[in-house]
Amino acid sequence: MTRTEFxxxxxxxxxxxxxxxxxxVRGGELKVLLVKVKKRPYAGLWAFPGGIIRSDESLEQAxxxxxxxxxxxxxxxxxxxxxxxxxxxxxTRRAISTVYFALVNAEGLTLKTTEKYAGIEWFPVKxxxxxxxxxxxxxxxxxxxxxxxLEYSNVVWSLLPKTFTLTELQSAYxxxxxxxxxxxxxxxxxxxxxxxxxxGKMKRWGAHRPAELYRFKTRKPVxxxxx
Amino acid sequence: MTRTEFxxxxxxxxxxxxxxxxxxVRGGELKVLLVKVKKRPYAGLWAFPGGIIRSDESLEQAxxxxxxxxxxxxxxxxxxxxxxxxxxxxxTRRAISTVYFALVNAEGLTLKTTEKYAGIEWFPVKxxxxxxxxxxxxxxxxxxxxxxxLEYSNVVWSLLPKTFTLTELQSAYxxxxxxxxxxxxxxxxxxxxxxxxxxGKMKRWGAHRPAELYRFKTRKPVxxxxx
Numbered sequence: 001m002t003r004t005e006f007x008x009x010x011x012x013x014x015x016x017x018x019x020x021x022x023x024x025v026r027g028g029e030l031k032v033l034l035v036k037v038k039k040r041p042y043a044g045l046w047a048f049p050g051g052i053i054r055s056d057e058s059l060e061q062a063x064x065x066x067x068x069x070x071x072x073x074x075x076x077x078x079x080x081x082x083x084x085x086x087x088x089x090x091x092t093r094r095a096i097s098t099v100y101f102a103l104v105n106a107e108g109l110t111l112k113t114t115e116k117y118a119g120i121e122w123f124p125v126k127x128x129x130x131x132x133x134x135x136x137x138x139x140x141x142x143x144x145x146x147x148x149x150l151e152y153s154n155v156v157w158s159l160l161p162k163t164f165t166l167t168e169l170q171s172a173y174x175x176x177x178x179x180x181x182x183x184x185x186x187x188x189x190x191x192x193x194x195x196x197x198x199x200g201k202m203k204r205w206g207a208h209r210p211a212e213l214y215r216f217k218t219r220k221p222v223x224x225x226x227x
Numbered sequence: 228m229t230r231t232e233f234x235x236x237x238x239x240x241x242x243x244x245x246x247x248x249x250x251x252v253r254g255g256e257l258k259v260l261l262v263k264v265k266k267r268p269y270a271g272l273w274a275f276p277g278g279i280i281r282s283d284e285s286l287e288q289a290x291x292x293x294x295x296x297x298x299x300x301x302x303x304x305x306x307x308x309x310x311x312x313x314x315x316x317x318x319t320r321r322a323i324s325t326v327y328f329a330l331v332n333a334e335g336l337t338l339k340t341t342e343k344y345a346g347i348e349w350f351p352v353k354x355x356x357x358x359x360x361x362x363x364x365x366x367x368x369x370x371x372x373x374x375x376x377l378e379y380s381n382v383v384w385s386l387l388p389k390t391f392t393l394t395e396l397q398s399a400y401x402x403x404x405x406x407x408x409x410x411x412x413x414x415x416x417x418x419x420x421x422x423x424x425x426x427g428k429m430k431r432w433g434a435h436r437p438a439e440l441y442r443f444k445t446r447k448p449v450x451x452x453x454x
Contacts, residue, residue, distance in 0.1 A: 012282035016241045016312070016323050055239035055321060059312030083310040083325045085243070085286030094282060096243050096323070098310045148450045152379035223375045 011093035014085075018063045019050030019099045019135075020070075021081060021142045024106040025159060025175040029124045030146075031106075032139055034131075035070060036119035041091055042132035046123070050097065063100035071120070072112045076102045077158050079221065081142055089134040099138055103146065103159045126178070147177055152224045154195045157216040163199050165211040166190070193224050238320035241312075245290045246277030246326045246362075247297075248308060248369045251333040252386060252402040256351045257373075259366055260338075261358075262297060263346035268318055269359035273350070277324065290327035298347070299339040303329045304385055306448065308369060316361040326365055330373065330386045353405070374404055379451045381422045384443040390426050392438040393417070420451050 022033040034046040049070035053062040060078070068074050081101035087094065111120050123129060125143055128136065149155040156172050170186050190196065197217050202210040249260040261273040276297035280289040287305070295301050308328035314321065338347045350356060352370055355363065376382040383399050397413050417423065424444050429437040 014243045014280065014282070016243060053241065053312070053323075055241070056314060058314055059310060059323065062312075080309060082307060083286060085280070085289075085325065087283060087285055096280075096286065096325075098312065098323075151450060151452055223378060225378055 014094045014096050015052050016059075017050055017052050017095050017097045018059055018066055019048040019097050019138070020063055020067045020078065021048050021099055021101050021138065022067075022071075022076070023101075023103045023125075023142070023146060024122065025172055026106060026122065028171065028175050029126070030143070030176050030178065031122040031124050032128075032142075033071070033111075034121060034123055034129070035117040036121075037132050038116065038118050044118070044130075045132040046121075046129045047132040047135050048099070048138070049117075049120075052095075059098050060100070063098075067100075070112075070114055070117070071109075073109060076104055077220070078102050081145060082138075084134060084138060086134065097133075099142070101142055101145070103155060105159050105161065150176060154216050154218065154222045157219050160216075162219075163201065163213040163215050165203050165213060167211060169196075169214070195222065195224065241321045241323050242279050243286075244277055244279050244322050244324045245286055245293055246275040246324050246365070247290055247294045247305065248275050248326055248328050248365065249294075249298075249303070250328075250330045250352075250369070250373060251349065252399055253333060253349065255398065255402050256353070257370070257403050257405065258333075258349040258351050259355075259369075260298070261348060261350055261356070262344040263348075264359050265343065265345050271345070271357075272359035273348075273356045274359040274362050275326070275365070276344075276347075279322075286325050287327070290325075294327075297339075297341055297344070298336075300336060303331055304447070305329050308372060309365075311361060311365060313361065324360075326369070328369060328372070330382060332386055332388065377403060381443050381445065381449045384446050387443075389446075390428065390440040390442050392430050392440060394438060396423075396441070422449065422451065 024031050035049050037043060037045050037047050050066050053059060057065065063078050067076060067078070078100040081099045083096060083098045085096040089095065106122070125139060128139065146155065150173060159172055160169065166187055169190065170181055170183065173186070174181055195216060196214045199213045199215050201213045203213050204210045251258050262276050264270055264272050264274050276293055278293050280286060284292065290305050294303060305327040308326045310323060310325045312323045316322065333349070352366060355366065373382065377400060386399055387396065393414055396417065397408060397410065400413070401408055422443060423441045426440045426442050428440045430440050431437045
């Protein structure tokens with residue numbers, strides 16, 4: 001049986017899909033990558049890149065395949081965010097979706113449209129277009145989890161260049177949290193998490209005072225140890 | 228088409244299941260609730276309570292239903308842990324499983340066997356029996372996430388009575404982390420997380436010095452705010 005035959009069988013039988021929620025910070029704003037759906041009843045609405053998993057691939061493999069097919073991107077670190085399985089989340093059939101999440105540095109990533117979609121664009125999470133399926137709720141959940149993760153992990157490592165100033169780091173936090181942070185307090189707290197190491201080098205730019213460059217001790221996901 | 232007809236269709240078509248990973252602390256040890264499988268090829272091995280979702284229920288509803296059917300428990304707070312979807316995780320067919328997680332106070336919870344299983348038991352996570360499917364890996368992942376959560380959340384609220392001494396809290400942490408913690412350091416750090424409130428009452432027991440009773444400010448999941 002082919003995937004299409006299977007999907008047509010009985011719309012109450014759950015199919016398993018993956019969706020990829022890619023966030024970035026640009027122009028001081030948290031943005032999410034969306035594609036414009038062609039198929040009814042969601043034609044013209046926006047959604048995450050994604051699709052039904054194949055019988056010979058794991059969820060994670062499906063997520064990387066969908067991402068590569070829809071954007072051409074291969075070197076993005078994905079982690080599983082959550083699985084959405086409400087009965088009515090897709091009006092056309094029963095579909096369970098495991099959403100993978102990434103926070104990327106969008107510099108140098110070119111957006112590629114594929115025939116399957118009518119467009120691909122970055123949208124500020126504060127100014128979203130009309131969304132297909134339950135994806136408006138998925139974005140709200142993704143943003144909440146991302147903000148939580150700022151509190152107890154090094155999640156922004158994947159957004160920033162290898163070395164950065166504390167001012168640049170603070171700007172990333174402010175964009176994601178959507179609020180201004182007190183400079184002194186931010187520095188004290190972020191250094192107390194012991195996620196950062198000074199590089200011993202300075203950034204010099206124009207007439208500004210040189211600023212110390214930091215790096216994340218680990219450039220993969222790490223949880224803050226409090227106890 | 229019935230669920231059985233569907234499940235028999237083609238073993239490469241993914242079915243969606245939920246499994247419930249219930250942890251508790253007893254006798255100073257972290258334990259997990261397992262059922263003994265009757266069906267081949269996993270007969271005699273142990274697994275989480277769980278089963279295939281129905282077409283008219285969400286993942287969460289399926290998790291609560293499976294938990295109630297297999298244990299009789301209804302008042303347990305479940306949260307989604309992770310979705311496991313490797314191709315070979317179930318030798319009989321392709322199955323995606325969303326695992327729900329709970330940390331419970333097992334006092335007063337009676338274990339009930341159902342006909343579907345050959346037994347139900349608490350096992351120390353350090354002395355597990357042979358496990359069916361990929362459940363050995365699921366337990367390892369669950370324990371890792373639980374230990375992480377101790378660092379940045381109030382996750383043990385659901386394990387402890389409403390009021391408790393810091394010594395009782397430390398014992399729970401030690402059982403989950405499987406290591407001794409320094410008393411002074413633990414108290415200082417746990418209080419700095421601002422998750423606890425003193426009740427103003429004291430616990431008096433035998434010849435011991437009376438100890439102050441604390442409570443969690445919130446008895447639902449809360450993330451520590453560092454920034």
